[in-house]
Amino acid sequence: MNKSSLTNRQTRKISANYIFPVTRKPLKNGIIVVDENGEIVDLIDTDGVLREQCGLEFYNGILVPGLVNAHCHLELSHLRNKITPKTGLPGFIAQISKREEASLEKIVRAAQKADRELHKQGVVACGDISNRADTFGIKAKSKIFYHTFIEIFGFDSERAKTIFESAQVLSSECYGDFSIVPHAPYSISTALFKMIAKNAETKKSIFSIHNQESAAENEMFAQQNGVLMARMKALGWSASDGLPPAKTALTAYFAKKPKNVNILLIHNTFTTKADVENVIKRKEKVFFVLCPKANLFIENALPDVEMLHCLGAKIAIGTDSLAANDTLSVLAEMKTLHQNFPQIAFHEILKWATKNGADALEKSQKLGSFERGKAPGIVLISKFDFKTKHLTKDSTARLLVEQGKLSS
Ligand SMILES: [Zn+2]
Numbered sequence: 196m197n198k199s200s201l202t203n204r205q206t207r208k209i210s211a212n213y214i215f216p217v218t219r220k221p222l223k224n225g226i227i228v229v230d231e232n233g234e235i236v237d238l239i240d241t242d243g244v245l246r247e248q249c250g251l252e253f254y255n256g257i258l259v260p261g262l263v264n265a266h267c268h269l270e271l272s273h274l275r276n277k278i279t280p281k282t283g284l285p286g287f288i289a290q291i292s293k294r295e296e297a298s299l300e301k302i303v304r305a306a307q308k309a310d311r312e313l314h315k316q317g318v319v320a321c322g323d324i325s326n327r328a329d330t331f332g333i334k335a336k337s338k339i340f341y342h343t344f345i346e347i348f349g350f351d352s353e354r355a356k357t358i359f360e361s362a363q364v365l366s367s368e369c370y371g372d373f374s375i376v377p378h379a380p381y382s383i384s385t386a387l388f389k390m391i392a393k394n395a396e397t398k399k400s401i402f403s404i405h406n407q408e409s410a411a412e413n414e415m416f417a418q419q420n421g422v423l424m425a426r427m428k429a430l431g432w433s434a435s436d437g438l439p440p441a442k443t444a445l446t447a448y449f450a451k452k453p454k455n456v457n458i459l460l461i462h463n464t465f466t467t468k469a470d471v472e473n474v475i476k477r478k479e480k481v482f483f484v485l486c487p488k489a490n491l492f493i494e495n496a497l498p499d500v501e502m503l504h505c506l507g508a509k510i511a512i513g514t515d516s517l518a519a520n521d522t523l524s525v526l527a528e529m530k531t532l533h534q535n536f537p538q539i540a541f542h543e544i545l546k547w548a549t550k551n552g553a554d555a556l557e558k559s560q561k562l563g564s565f566e567r568g569k570a571p572g573i574v575l576i577s578k579f580d581f582k583t584k585h586l587t588k589d590s591t592a593r594l595l596v597e598q599g600k601l602s603s
Pocket of ligand 1: 266267268324405461515516
């Protein structure tokens with residue numbers, strides 16, 4: 196870029212006690228220069244000494260790139276406070292499937308509110324599950340970048356083609372980036388799983404699946420029994436159509452998943468060390484997306500985050516839905532991770548909530564870190580503990596600068 200075009204740009208100079216660029220070490224009293232499109236023009240290391248200068252905005256707290264929510268279900272937002280917590284996954288599924296159908300107006304109003312909340316709390320990109328078209332209009336108009344995962348399930352092999360084709364019809368109504376994905380290994384026939392995988396490979400589309408959210412899920416594939424299997428059988432699941440028995444739920448489908456595309460494994464609450472080692476040694480683009488608050492809500496359990504971190508797993512953060520969470524705040528998930536795994540440094544958890552999420556959604560060319568030329572949005576986190584360099588229970592996040600426009 197030449198000097199004259201730089202001088203023509205309207206810029207803001209923003210500083211805070213610390214800037215966390217994510218891809219390099221934090222800058223004490225650093226300055227971010229950002230243009231009117233949210234693009235980072237410069238990142239200035241002041242060596243910790245901030246001299247007064249014209250037009251400089253200073254904030255108490257830390258500046259971080261816009262947050263990425265890698266797993267959400269906007270269309271379930273009307274179920275906030277409607278589900279009894281800690282009933283386990285089979286109990287949660289029973290409550291969700293027995294619920295009374297809400298009106299479209301109610302669904303849309305709740306999703307709109309949730310979308311605004313997400314944005315206000317610093318989320319700039321979101322991987323969002325849709326089973327229907329209810330939220331497509333909201334996502335099309337939102338300030339947040341959405342990747343829509345059109346999620347399907349079905350136990351009956353003979354219906355696989357019909358189910359897949361209706362997902363294709365649904366995807367034609369979806370604005371922006373989308374993929375067709377399976378719900379979970381226990382809710383899909385082998386035939387439908389293979390169709391989804393083949394399509395993802397051909398289209399090179401991001402793949403996502405709810406993975407090992409409950410101990411009963413592993414039990415279903417390892418021992419062919421347990422509460423989840425009983426629940427699924429009651430809903431029509433059969434061993435002849437479902438994914439075959441395996442050591443764990445993950446191994447039941449992992450060899451059949453699409454190749455050479457991003458794979459988002461959601462939850463991983465009961466993922467074993469052997470599972471993670473097997474995934475990592477294949478050197479594929481696998482992201483372990485953690486939704487700790489939903490795990491506590493449904494199963495009252497948490498993934499072995501320390502194990503995942505120590506083995507070098509690529510971790511990202513999601514919130515799941517308001518059916519299983521009281522907020523869609525990524526910051527709240529970061530606090531929960533910190534409270535339960537205090538040995539993990541803030542800059543690591545921040546990377547999961549920014550850069551790794553952006554990588555997972557294939558948007559890290561613009562989002563996820565403060566680097567010249569990127570436009571990741573700027574979030575102010577207040578009430579940060581500078582001594583321990585970590586979040587406090589009172590920390591809040593607020594979007595100061597919008598992210599730049601993204602091309603699909
Ligand atoms: Zn989910």
